[in-house]
Amino acid sequence: MSNAPLTTLTSRTVVLPAENIDTDQIIPARFLTVTSRDGLGKHAFNDWRYAEDGSETDHELNGEAAKASQILVGGHNFGCGSSREHAPWALTDYGFRVVISSEIADIFRSNAVKNGLLPIVIEKGAHQWLLDHPGADVAVDLIRREVRLPGNGGTYRFDVDDFSAHCLIEGVDELGYLDGQVSAISDYEERLGK
Amino acid sequence: MASNPLTLFDKIWDAHVVTPEAAANPATLYIDLHLIHEVTSPQAFTVLRDRNLPVRRPDRTLATIDHSTPTLKDEDGAPLYVNAQAKTQVATLLANTAEHGVETHGWDSDNRGVVHVMGPELGATQPGMTIVCGDSHTSTHGAFGAIAFGIGTTQVGHVLATQCLLMRKPKTMAIELTGELVDGVTPKDVILAIIAEIGVGGGTGYALEYRGTVFEEMSMAGRMTVCNMSIEAGARCGLIAPDETTFDFLRGRPHSPEDFDAAVDQWRKLTTDEGATFDKIVRMDAATIRPMATYGTHPGMAAPIDAPIPNPANEADEKALSYMQVTAGQTMAGQRVDRVFIGSCTNARLEDMRAAANILSGRTVATSVRAIVVPGSESVKAAAEAEGLHEIIMASGAEWREPGCSMCIAMNGDKAAPGELVVSTSNRNFAGRQGPGARTVLASPETAAASAIAGVVTSVAGLAS
Ligand code: SF4
Numbered sequence: 001m002s003n004a005p006l007t008t009l010t011s012r013t014v015v016l017p018a019e020n021i022d023t024d025q026i027i028p029a030r031f032l033t034v035t036s037r038d039g040l041g042k043h044a045f046n047d048w049r050y051a052e053d054g055s056e057t058d059h060e061l062n063g064e065a066a067k068a069s070q071i072l073v074g075g076h077n078f079g080c081g082s083s084r085e086h087a088p089w090a091l092t093d094y095g096f097r098v099v100i101s102s103e104i105a106d107i108f109r110s111n112a113v114k115n116g117l118l119p120i121v122i123e124k125g126a127h128q129w130l131l132d133h134p135g136a137d138v139a140v141d142l143i144r145r146e147v148r149l150p151g152n153g154g155t156y157r158f159d160v161d162d163f164s165a166h167c168l169i170e171g172v173d174e175l176g177y178l179d180g181q182v183s184a185i186s187d188y189e190e191r192l193g194k
Numbered sequence: 195m196a197s198n199p200l201t202l203f204d205k206i207w208d209a210h211v212v213t214p215e216a217a218a219n220p221a222t223l224y225i226d227l228h229l230i231h232e233v234t235s236p237q238a239f240t241v242l243r244d245r246n247l248p249v250r251r252p253d254r255t256l257a258t259i260d261h262s263t264p265t266l267k268d269e270d271g272a273p274l275y276v277n278a279q280a281k282t283q284v285a286t287l288l289a290n291t292a293e294h295g296v297e298t299h300g301w302d303s304d305n306r307g308v309v310h311v312m313g314p315e316l317g318a319t320q321p322g323m324t325i326v327c328g329d330s331h332t333s334t335h336g337a338f339g340a341i342a343f344g345i346g347t348t349q350v351g352h353v354l355a356t357q358c359l360l361m362r363k364p365k366t367m368a369i370e371l372t373g374e375l376v377d378g379v380t381p382k383d384v385i386l387a388i389i390a391e392i393g394v395g396g397g398t399g400y401a402l403e404y405r406g407t408v409f410e411e412m413s414m415a416g417r418m419t420v421c422n423m424s425i426e427a428g429a430r431c432g433l434i435a436p437d438e439t440t441f442d443f444l445r446g447r448p449h450s451p452e453d454f455d456a457a458v459d460q461w462r463k464l465t466t467d468e469g470a471t472f473d474k475i476v477r478m479d480a481a482t483i484r485p486m487a488t489y490g491t492h493p494g495m496a497a498p499i500d501a502p503i504p505n506p507a508n509e510a511d512e513k514a515l516s517y518m519q520v521t522a523g524q525t526m527a528g529q530r531v532d533r534v535f536i537g538s539c540t541n542a543r544l545e546d547m548r549a550a551a552n553i554l555s556g557r558t559v560a561t562s563v564r565a566i567v568v569p570g571s572e573s574v575k576a577a578a579e580a581e582g583l584h585e586i587i588m589a590s591g592a593e594w595r596e597p598g599c600s601m602c603i604a605m606n607g608d609k610a611a612p613g614e615l616v617v618s619t620s621n622r623n624f625a626g627r628q629g630p631g632a633r634t635v636l637a638s639p640e641t642a643a644a645s646a647i648a649g650v651v652t653s654v655a656g657l658a659s
Binding site: 024029034047083086115177194 | 234250279344398510603605612
């Protein structure tokens with residue numbers, strides 16, 4: 001299972017400014033009884049987007065502009081909470097390829113990369129600019145590790161470890177890499193009697 | 195003193211590196227124990243099937259069903275699933291593990307339980323191990339002096355196929371509690387106070403080590419409660435050095451090492467060396483901790499039950515208070531309660547059942563409150579029933595259910611209605627976690643039981659007066 005390669009993209013942003021958006025908000029637990037990873041996008045942020053009777057609210061994620069967007073900007077500490085990979089599955093199925101925040105929870109970050117979703121932690125000033133300019137056309141360049149804001153918003157570097165960048169850019173997955181280490185793993189097991 | 199003093203975390207990490215970390219690649223880390231359950235494994239088994247790969251080490255894999263499983267049965271003893279999809283998910287796990295020869299504790303097992311309650315009970319969780327599970331509260335197992343952390347489903351696939359994970363080493367943080375706890379303060383209060391202190395993002399990027407006499411004097415159940423919620427401070431794992439309490443707990447369990455004394459000799463080396471450095475140290479005074487309750491929509495929004503709810507620091511806090519229908523300056527004590535949930539991998543061990551029963555004994559749950567007590571495993575249930583705890587609990591008007599995650603994650607049908615206030619012994623109070631619109635207050639089993647009796651949030655001390 002490999003992901004579509006990601007190098008550069010320019011997209012209108014969707015901004016969800018709330019801090020500490022947890023994975024229970026991204027995909028509520030009652031949608032986790034699935035046994036496949038497809039089709040979760042319609043439940044992304046389910047309880048924000050649908051009323052109790054199942055009708056769509058006027059939340060911007062229900063709008064056409066959001067559905068065409070590839071960049072989600074979230075408030076500080078995005079993706080905290082449960083380790084459910086259903087969260088990045090729901091976001092990528094919805095259409096996002098990039099999540100930007102001033103802090104992104106560890107497990108979410110690691111899950112995102114494995115599913116072709118680039119998590120970008122950006123400095124506070126640039127983050128604030130993004131929060132203040134929802135719908136801005138923002139360019140993300142994974143090769144140069146830069147986010148370019150429109151007008152005089154400026155250009156900001158972000159960190160991503162080389163290995164994650166490699167996997168995202170090539171669209172390869174980590175299992176192939178791990179599988180390549182099979183003899184090192186066997187040696188280890190033998191050496192330690194495991 | 196060792197020539198190159200190491201932290202406990204470093205020692206365990208170093209012993210599990212198959213291929214070291216470099217700029218271009220994370221470390222390949224060997225995993226000793228892989229726990230699996232029905233929710234985060236089906237898509238991983240699909241990957242294995244697609245690639246025609248076996249489970250590399252079924253003997254290092256252990257499965258249970260807990261998240262989607264109902265806590266009620268029909269007259270014939272058949273589980274009452276919330277819907278067909280939940281039933282299919284459980285059936286999928288059982289079929290996958292049968293196909294790959296993985297030890298599985300399904301409906302017919304006396305050991306089935308919430309995965310983080312079951313692993314230690316079986317003695318599968320041991321000091322010095324690396325332990326993973328597709329569930330963020332895997333940090334629980336750190337109570338035994340293990341590196342234990344939650345992983346996503348893709349990584350579940352990695353571990354099934356290779357028994358390894360790709361990971362960069364986190365930084366280390368010591369949480370040092372000095373002084374003594376005052377009477378009536380429980381391990382749950384301790385961890386809620388720690389999270390309130392360092393914040394829900396405070397541990398991000400770190401492995402925590404809990405240090406000091408408070409933890410040394412704590413039972414294994416208490417240590418598990420503390421380590422369980424490390425993730426709520428943003429840390430993927432939290433650990434406590436193993437000691438006699440740990441070894442006593444593990445002696446004689448089904449998965450404990452055959453040559454137990456030899457194992458203990460090895461385990462004794464698992465401490466942080468004197469002079470080892472942590473990347474960060476947080477010091478707190480145990481004597482200042484009081485029985486805690488959360489007042490907002492993340493576990494860091496916690497305060498002593500009788501203390502005024504702090505002024506919101508920002509818009510997010512304001513939203514949280516309005517969701518919870520409380521205002522700054524009020525106390526959580528006195529808030530009307532609709533439901534009480536005593537259960538979850540944070541607080542559903544025998545000790546927790548005893549604590550709850552002790553408060554409920556001879557008292558009656560307020561008529562306006564629906565209280566359910568859900569033991570963490572079949573073993574906890576059996577042990578509690580052997581002591582007659584279930585009779586005490588039911589006599590008070592609370593319900594005694596089958597083991598499972600239940601209202602902790604509310605995906606099996608056990609949930610609160612919109613607007614209802616739940617005092618819950620679980621670990622997450624996110625908006626809607628216990629059902630859309632439900633308001634969750636996290637607290638200890640003692641506080642939850644006392645609140646069930648009073649019909650309002652109260653500490654045990656508040657109940658007595
Ligand atoms: S009890 Fe709650 S936190 Fe624990 S494993 Fe179950 S759902 Fe996860």
